[in-house]
Amino acid sequence: MVFSKLWLNYKKLDDTRKRILISCEHSLKESAAFEELQTAMKAMLPEAIVLWKSEVFDDDSYLIVLGIHPELDREEYTIAASLNITEICGGSEAGLLYGVFEFLKRTALAGGFIGFNAQAKPSQPLRMLDHWDNADGSIERGYSGKSFFFKDGELLVNERTVMYARLMASVGINGVVINNVNVRGSAKRLLTKDYADSLEELGELFGRYGIKLFICPDFAAPISVGGLDSADPLDERVINWWKECCASLFSRIPNLGGFLVKADSEGQPGPFAYGRDHADGANMLARAVAPFGGLVIWRCFVYNCAQDWRDLKTDRARSGYDNFMPLDGRFDDNVILQVKNGPMDFQVREPVHPLFGAMKHTKLMAEFQLAQEYTGQQKHVCWLVPMIKDILGFHTKHDMQDDRVSRTVCGVAAVANTGDDFCWTGSELAAANLYGYGRLLFNEDTDLDELAEEWAQLTFGDDEQVISAVSEILKGSHKAYEDYTVPLGLGWMCKPNHHYGPDPWGYEFDRWGTYNRADRNGIGVDRSPAGTGYSAQYAPEWAEVYGDIDRCPDDLLLFFHRVPYTHKLRGGKTVIQHIYDAHFEGYEQAEHFAALWASLKGRVDERTFKNVSERFEEQLNCAKEWRDIINTFFHRLSGIDDKQGRKIYN
């Protein structure tokens, strides 16, 4: 089991002190905060000894005082650091741990002890990672190797799991779902005593790092593991089965946070089979976990996945709102609806999901996807954090004090991009998504320039050229990817099933509700009130903007409207010329990134250099396919030449 420490690979400080004193209550000596501090100090000052409070404090010592202050919020911390003494306080051991990580980060970035004061608490109460790991060890949409949670049906708890918990806690993740929302094979037995011992052990480990453990249950578990003939949420036998199941589960695993459920979605079982609705289903489970403080997180990704492409009326984009809005107010207090960031499925560009702000009497979470299913599968670099920040900061224009998405939710989740690869995320650069995601949820005002640089420095060291190049690559990567792939919010031009590489009509005549409707005259889907009416699902101000072809933002134009290729964008270019320009320029950007990386040879370690170089080679090959195939596709249809006369193949 070889794995990197990512941004927690503490490096030696420029400091010659011989003693590090950590002073705290005896009870905190066993805490993760204390242990992390000890680990870090040993790495940062390898010549020094690390001692617990008893020793003398002199010029050759650095003193760190740890404490718990109940007047702080549970996850809040304060730091008062000077050149010789630092005091870190938390509202709980979790808050203290966050404070320790913040102190270590600043110290690492500065290369030595510095004076500063800090006080912080998380912007989001729930900051979750959803793993789509299967019990057999495979990962759905995993691009970083196999699962490190499961192997051949067994749940693993080992030194890699500890490293994982440290990494997650260091960026403030406080909830982790360990198994795939599509519950298959022996994952159905996570609810049974088969897994009780290992779940208990993993839960305890997570708890030490302030992380609640969540699992995905099979909604049909009363049948699949309970032996009943029904999973009807209103059937007394089913209700009792879940009650007993949860009583046993939560008593064995005190750190269990609850369930994440994908029901009636892409073939998963759900309440619809029994003529019940999603409130019936979610509330039944919620009542079973409520006595133990458990949560039921219920996904809103419910749509007709057997659509007829001939049908121009049905609009998959509408489905989340249409299915869940009528249920507003019917969910129990411990139910949270998990809503994808956009109405389709993690495309590189989608409008913000219309449910945010609309459901005023229901708890919501936002769901993102760090696993780069549609954004290059960790072969292409695509830093998603700016997009996540934009979406969380999006003003829904619903009638409320603070109408930003981040204020309409009680938490945020993201599909994890990790696996058992040495570097955790397939590409070394993809770890920036994991890092930045956590940081952003902890502090929604995080400056993205600083974030990129800080991650680069913590990961690759202090070389300014490396930090600057990596940070430039990260910051431009999403736009470049969007530019050379799918234009103007259209989405779904990827190859079916595996979703990698271009296939402009690969989804066009299929059952998934994902069409671009291109023809020789024009392109895009009319979702205005004259079309499918999707735009009307937004608050009035946005409904007007999105519904109006002249006011709709360019980058979403083809999501909301059908236009001729000669339609002028608000920026003045025609749609077709924008398509060509974006594809040529996006590809050039990718080339520029690859060259930037190549210039770092000798400045980052060879393994890392090779890891990223190989991926850039693939990214360029694939980006060229995207550029040429999409340009050719639109040229064949429109017959309009590129104004700049660049090469478009026949």
Next chain:
Amino acid sequence: MVFSKLWLNYKKLDDTRKRILISCEHSLKESAAFEELQTAMKAMLPEAIVLWKSEVFDDDSYLIVLGIHPELDREEYTIAASLNITEICGGSEAGLLYGVFEFLKRTALAGGFIGFNAQAKPSQPLRMLDHWDNADGSIERGYSGKSFFFKDGELLVNERTVMYARLMASVGINGVVINNVNVRGSAKRLLTKDYADSLEELGELFGRYGIKLFICPDFAAPISVGGLDSADPLDERVINWWKECCASLFSRIPNLGGFLVKADSEGQPGPFAYGRDHADGANMLARAVAPFGGLVIWRCFVYNCAQDWRDLKTDRARSGYDNFMPLDGRFDDNVILQVKNGPMDFQVREPVHPLFGAMKHTKLMAEFQLAQEYTGQQKHVCWLVPMIKDILGFHTKHDMQDDRVSRTVCGVAAVANTGDDFCWTGSELAAANLYGYGRLLFNEDTDLDELAEEWAQLTFGDDEQVISAVSEILKGSHKAYEDYTVPLGLGWMCKPNHHYGPDPWGYEFDRWGTYNRADRNGIGVDRSPAGTGYSAQYAPEWAEVYGDIDRCPDDLLLFFHRVPYTHKLRGGKTVIQHIYDAHFEGYEQAEHFAALWASLKGRVDERTFKNVSERFEEQLNCAKEWRDIINTFFHRLSGIDDKQGRKIYN
């Protein structure tokens, strides 16, 4: 192991005789001919006893005299049948067996003993079936269940294998390749003693039915099973390894006919890896099998499967000719080149392969595909026999006495459509391909109307309505399939990989050399001398016709030429209107076939009725997708409406 007897399900005759006397030399009592006759007579006259020559011949007896006449060709037979006595002679036991099957067929069709004389010998010397069965039991491009030759690496010889040999012999197949040309897994060990016992047993069984056993070896076997570090055909060690391998193999398996080899094709190893050509590779193997009378059948399916779609010059259609024509005359006498019927890959319509007739100093075989990879996968009914007859009868216009394809080859092979399904071929109707294929090779002048009716009667019984409906379905099926799928010789509009269902641009931007180059102005690939020059690979007369847009046959127009949608076909219609008409009419034909079949309810047994009915349901669903998607595709591109105003979706 439950399986049907297909056309050998002998039914009771309208005859009350009490004794059937079979008179022959003692040595023939053990022959397959004798056994088949005995089996058939017991089924056809269940009240009678079947005796060997000794008994008295009276009014209650029917006498059948079997004999071998050396003046006949080995596979030739004569029959002189009357109402009471029939004499059947063969040039060998194989010829005798064919005579017996002919006698039984005519008797079965007549429902009783009739008088007739017959003398026949096969049109084609080699009449082969190539099975793409893998050693693990799977079948590449198999649509009829699992393999009945292999299971979990084991070679099976059992009562199903006997039934298979009887079926094949009954239609004159005299060579069978039992494993996939892509040699994977333990199939590589067919050359070793691991399989010697079972191959010997299978070879013996086949031999009894006049069938030579062939296997596909791994060209890299000297490495993969021999432990050498090279498979270079000019390396002495390699040459010796094959010599020893073949000596041991043929001594254990006297009925081994030789090898079928796919080399340097779609990832298979071959001589190119060592800078050798295909004559080097084939001759090396040929010399290893020559001492044992063995053959090396060498496939010409060699092309660049990593083509760049941007490249308009490279033409996959050219590759067979370009690769092999320069080698004409260099192959040993016991090498036969196996050439696919067309230059691409078993599309529903392709021109005849230009190598036929062109290679005057090399033995060729024609290869067809009964497995309906591109023709509906045994879910759609598509009787391929008329197409095979057309191709074999095609005049190549090369300078020779008889320039038909059938006369330019020394044999014909087809990829088998069988598996371990109850009815052998997935669909009950697909067995008509297996039956008709064999019959046609035996007698190239076979009347197709009679063939369809005779198969229907032997399979489904004497009900005239059944025979007439089935025969109508079969005869119209290929045109209907062609009409509702891919127009005018264009090919390759199927979904990638599995090749089922429509995806007009699924192959357009891929590496397989299979492009339609459709755009808003026109469609088709220019293979005239002004284009890729493929048309010039034919004999001058055809080169002129195919190269001339005004003389090229309509059904191949888009294979050879690129034309605007408004181009008028020789029949007077525009290309676009032809596309619409064909798709609407083809679908209507499919509906008509389904209705015809539905009208047979109660007239064929329930299992068969259900088997075909379910497939017609799928065929109609899929044909509707083909019709609408292809029409929509061309309408989106061309913008031209259907003159008849039928529904084309947006």
